[in-house]
Amino acid sequence: MADSVRLSVLRRTTFDYRRRDGRRETQQRETYDRGNGAVVLPYDTGRGCVLLTRQFRYPAYVNDHPDGMLVEAAAGLLDADDPPAAVRRESAEELGVTLGPLTHVLDAYMSPGSVTERLHFFAAPYTPADRTGPGGGLEEDGEDIEVLELPFTQALAMTRDGRITDGKTILLLQWAALDGPFAPTGDR
Numbered sequence: 001m002a003d004s005v006r007l008s009v010l011r012r013t014t015f016d017y018r019r020r021d022g023r024r025e026t027q028q029r030e031t032y033d034r035g036n037g038a039v040v041l042p043y044d045t046g047r048g049c050v051l052l053t054r055q056f057r058y059p060a061y062v063n064d065h066p067d068g069m070l071v072e073a074a075a076g077l078l079d080a081d082d083p084p085a086a087v088r089r090e091s092a093e094e095l096g097v098t099l100g101p102l103t104h105v106l107d108a109y110m111s112p113g114s115v116t117e118r119l120h121f122f123a124a125p126y127t128p129a130d131r132t133g134p135g136g137g138l139e140e141d142g143e144d145i146e147v148l149e150l151p152f153t154q155a156l157a158m159t160r161d162g163r164i165t166d167g168k169t170i171l172l173l174q175w176a177a178l179d180g181p182f183a184p185t186g187d188r
Contacts, residue, residue, distance in 0.1 A: 008034040018160065031116055037119040039075035040087035041172040042097055043152065044127060045181045050155050051095050052169065054146040055137070065165070071148065071158065072166040075119070077083055081121035095147050096135030099124040105175050110167055121172060152182050
């Protein structure tokens with residue numbers, strides 16, 4: 001992203017809204033549009049691991065997170081890419097891993113009360129041989145990302161005890177436990 005500028009728009013819009021009972025009223029809303037994004041959970045079922053990141057998130061810090069360091073699945077804005085290409089790009093930059101086949105998990109609006117972003121969720125297998133770079137993000141984008149390879153059971157436990165508080169990561173880890181690669185084999 002060093003050569004392009006990402007434009008985000010904060011808008012206040014006034015509009016007429018028809019209520020369920022048929023009455024019309026004028027409402028006003030603020031929306032923040034920064035584009036759509038994609039997120040991926042790389043997993044290694046043979047070793048029982050997942051790849052996650054840890055990085056400083058200023059908004060979490062100013063909203064009472066103790067140090068602002070969040071554990072998250074690798075994610076980023078689509079920019080000019082389609083969702084699969086975006087997660088491959090982010091995996092290489094943030095995690096230093098080249099992903100194989102992707103599984104589309106779901107699409108979701110993470111904060112639809114004010115943010116327009118739709119997030120595309122993916123998962124993909126990896127092995128130690130797929131670790132093709134150091135990861136850590138792009139310094140020119142201000143990224144300083146720690147790569148975490150965690151046992152899946154530990155990562156899932158971290159969603160329960162508050163060490164993982166990022167919504168997209170919680171969704172992917174729960175999917176992996178309930179319907180994904182770490183689900184009991186009889187339930188798939």
